[in-house]
Amino acid sequence: MAATTNHELKKVLREHELKATSQRIALLKLLNSTNEHFDAEEIYFELHKQQKNVSRATVYRSLEALVDQQLVSKLDFGDGRMRYERSREDDEHHDHLICEQCGKVIEFFNLEMEAQQLSVCEDHDFIPSTHTMYIFGICAECQALEPVGK
Amino acid sequence: MAATTNHELKKVLREHELKATSQRIALLKLLNSTNEHFDAEEIYFELHKQQKNVSRATVYRSLEALVDQQLVSKLDFGDGRMRYERSREDDEHHDHLICEQCGKVIEFFNLEMEAQQLSVCEDHDFIPSTHTMYIFGICAECQALEPVGK
DNA sequence: TGCGTAAATGAGAATCAGTCTTATCTTCAT
DNA sequence: ATGAAGATAAGACTGATTCTCATTTACGCA
Secondary structure, three states: OOOOOOHHHHHHHHHHHOOOOHHHHHHHHHHHHOOOEEEHHHHHHHHHHHOOOOOOOHHHHHHHHHHHHHOEEEOOOOOOOEEEEOOOOOOOOOOEEEEEOOOEEEEEHHHHHHHHHHHHHHOOOHHHHHEEEEEEEEHHHHHHHOOOOO | OOOOOHHHHHHHHHOOOOOHHHHHHHHHHHHHOOOOOEHHHHHHHHHOOOOOOOHHHHHHHHHHHHHHOOOOEEOOOOOEEEEEEEEEOOOOOOOOEOOOOOOOOEEEHHHHHHHHHHHHHHHOOEEEEEEEEEEEEOOOHHHHHHHOOO
């Protein structure tokens, strides 16, 4: 889903049985253009910077629809608001390292970890649908700035 | 931290540089007496059932203090409110399987998974402090009720 | 054991993310 | 081009959590 032109995005939306409104196109275009993990308010703000005066309610409703259709991923960093990122072409799930100092988000994928998760589910006769895995800590840059050496 | 008497709890609180107020003692005692994952409102309600008329603000503030001192763990199941559980004696971290049908929470611990997490952190020169790992899906009982066979 | 002070609490106002309502537009199949 | 289904704007509303501030309590010290 690397679509970036209005026409392509329109097509993508229709393929997912969503009406191709200008608001949704703007939203998808924004998320497709960045690797940032925006929250709803930031998305609202970014759209307004682009003269796309989408209402807050529409930001939330559109994000919900796009998440349902897996065109967008919803992330919960545990700080009380949800973040959103474009979903990746490959269906490859990735998880996140989150720096508690600077807020940077580092993505990673670890096959062995995914395998272990499946194994745990099997052990408990549990059918997994999704998972969230966030590791909080201090990133390399922040370690350099404020040596935690002690 | 298997303390359960008022005296023991008082000692535990003082060891963590927290004033041993009756509210905090009641709260700790409640969480130590169960394996439930209560949210703040449930805790507020449970305390009132026991004639401990702790205010909501105090429930939140005390929980925060206890979490800071690692006497209590805070869990984010992603449904808009935080849950709290007593922290475990052994430092053994456990993670959660959460049934999307009935809300049941199954705890698990997987050494290999923890090892993989450390390895990921090393790869990224990242110093981990905590992590959250929740697997959402359907538990065995709910599968039996509503066969997902399909 | 009584005191003073820093810390904690209660009550309710305030905040903040997110959802809902309703009247008004758009999209798009026909 | 047209109308029904679906989407939007604006702001009210909700529910969880935090804040404010006046009052109370814990506890180290005299």
